[in-house]
Amino acid sequence: MKLIEMQERNSANITGIHGTAEFQRRITSVGLTIGSEVEMIQNDKHNPIMMYVRNTTLAMNRRDGANIEVEEIRNGR
């Protein structure tokens, strides 16, 4: 599934980051890589997604979030 399709409070592993080398570099530099664990904190349709990854809360615009593939590993907390 895509990152932006995740339910709030669920956790997932990143399985794919699709896009140009520039996009991949940008995403990597804030801590997202293949295999890293993401917890979705807030996912409103009209706001950027808010997630917790590598000890950091990140806000990411939805367009970028649609290019990231994840696999859910846990429901809720």
Added chain:
Amino acid sequence: MADNQYTIALLGQPNSGKSTLFNGLTGSRQHVGNWPGKTVEKKEGTFSYDGTNYNIVDLPGTYSLVANSDEEIVTRDYIQNGHADMVCILADASQLERSLFMLSDYAGIRVPAVLLLNLMDVAAEQGKKIDCKAISEQIGIPVIPFIASEPKKYEGFYELLQRKDKKNWIIQVKGLEKLLRERLGDTYPKLMEILPDRGVLVYSRTWIIMKALEQDKELYRVLDGQIGAGRRQELQQICEGVTDGSLITGDCKYKWIDTVLQKNVEGGKAAPVRGKFDKLATSKIWGKPFAIVMVLLGLMVSMIAAMPIMGIGSLIGGLSTPLTSLMMKADVAPILISLVSDGIVTAVSFAVMMSGFVFGISLVFGFMEEVGYMARISYVFDGTMQKLGLQGKAIMPFLVSFGCNIGGGSGTRVLDSWGQRMLTIALSWVIPCGSTWGVVGLVSALFFGKGAVFVVLALFLTSILHIYVTSKIYGRKLLKESDRSGLLMELPPYHKPKWGSLLKYVWNRMLDVLKRAMGIIMLVSIVFCLLSFTPSGNVEGSLIYKIGSFIEPVTMFFGLRWQTFMAWLASGMGKEASLGVLAALFRDAGIWTGIANQASVDTSILSTALIETISKAEALAFVFAFYFNMPCLMALGAASQETHSLKWTVRIALYYIGTSLILACVAYHIGLLLF
């Protein structure tokens, strides 16, 4: 370089505390300028410790060392050219995993480096125990725990400077290299063979391979000059054959960070906790209204904070009368008296008052940034700003502009790229500041009574159209494809403000603005002053009158009489100045006295004079011309300071001047039909 001069460069991601450390080390011995040929701010400073002078350079905050944006190219070039004797890499101890990325990206560059772990106090609050010594042994460079906002506790850092083995502080990359070799298999030795054993310039082979896999175009350019285009092409070809190269290197770097942290950091792996405040601040429904209330409150508080300095400013303005009488007694030439008391004194007073405002705004919004709330405002407004081709971080300048466009310009500092900063400024100038509303309110109430509501409504709708059209015109020119990337930022944990370093920042900022503004305002004051000077004090003898009445046939095309035209022109000095000019021109007093006495304009006399001379259609034309004119000169100054591009600032100012006349013309002709 002299023997007793040592240059230190600060490197770190945004929010790592770089600027705080820079201010803490240099105090006021700093110099802000431009990187040659770039619109990127260059901050340099000096400090001395134990008889040695140190130069310190604050490199632009970037997330990595890939050379893509201007900021990144500046950073890379600086390190590559060996300008720094030592690089201080800053990381946030409260978010080690992610913030050590810069260290891993630097690993393989053979310029001596140290790692400074900032925010150790916050890390301790999280219950984190970090064994700096063990980390240091593993990565081969000193690791210093510290708190950037407490300059009194920099001993660890100073002790480091005295050590003699600084040249040996090169990051140990064996571990990283091993991870990379495992991932790449046969490809790795092939790549190594292409490159000279000892790497290129300051870069080791491993580092070059990683950047080549990340398809760093700037690196290819450097390699062309060093190893020849043929070998570069060979390298590039292999690297481009590796799918998702950036993901592979990124993965290796974080894995390496994990091995560094694994044994040496205990605890602090807390799950994210969200308080009630955060839920409200980022709420789908309440986030925006809450942000607007907070910003309005912020504007009010900043006004209060600005008051003492503004008071000093107006006191200086008050010097003009005693100075005049003193000089008259001494028989000084009238033109000199006018120049000194009307021109220079007023200019100084304006500049001081303005810096007071900058003080207030920087303090309040610096506070919001410091405690972590600012990022939440950007979060809730991201969708709105995207419609203009901008991203959430651009909201602050817009909101602040309702108070003052100067503050709005300064607020663009948080934006990622130059293009975004410039476009945000270009668009936020449509937003009417407090003074604009004051004058518009007065004039439209005077001429249109209850109809003023419709005038304001028309202005409002035209503003939206203006912003939309302007974003279309300049969006494409200012934003490169890479600048169009959407919001991607850290929402920092909330923490208590560090008053000391905040005040220091605000103070430096204010002095900076004061210095720059003084020059610009002085120049314009003197020009205006000379133009409106008459020995008798009667405006009809002045140059400005002659010019004004000469060009009136032209300005009437836009619906502006020569007096309202001059008032429109003066609104570039300061929006309130228009009122003073109107008063002066309609009462035949000196124009500059009008500007200076803006606070005490007798509006009732002005009202009668205005209504007698000006038709409703002309008044409408003036309101539009005034409202959409460029913001005051100080806002222009702030813009050129923030964007480091005088060329673009002037270009956009001219655009505003032009559009305001066109809009006035349209309003005038519609007005002629209506009234």
